[in-house]
Amino acid sequence: MPTSDSLNKAIPLFIGFGETFAPDRDASRLIREFGATEAALLEPEVQAILDEVANIPVDWSKHTLVSAEQEVPAQMRARHPELSETALRAMGWDFTFFWR
DSSP states (O other): OOOHHHHHHHHHHHHTTTTSSSOOOOHHHHHHHHOHHHHHHHHHHHHHHHHHHHTOOOOTTTOOHHHHHHHHHHHHHHHOTTSOHHHHHHHHHHHHHHHO
């Protein structure tokens, strides 16, 4: 089972947060950083969290992309207090690019 430290590093890395212009989900970055064995354990965990993010209901009559980029990490923080601010920001960034 991956540690929260590994997961917090893996989420932004997998998405490309801080490295790419737009989210670019790429498991090869996990392999380069963690090695094939640990990456194989991390990727499904990262995917599960990103699937959870994608299924957060957003009332678009009340939210803009900017407010949604704040709301989604707030909801994930409540669900997963072990997640770092960087991982949460990466998820908000990924979420808003999906909805553009």
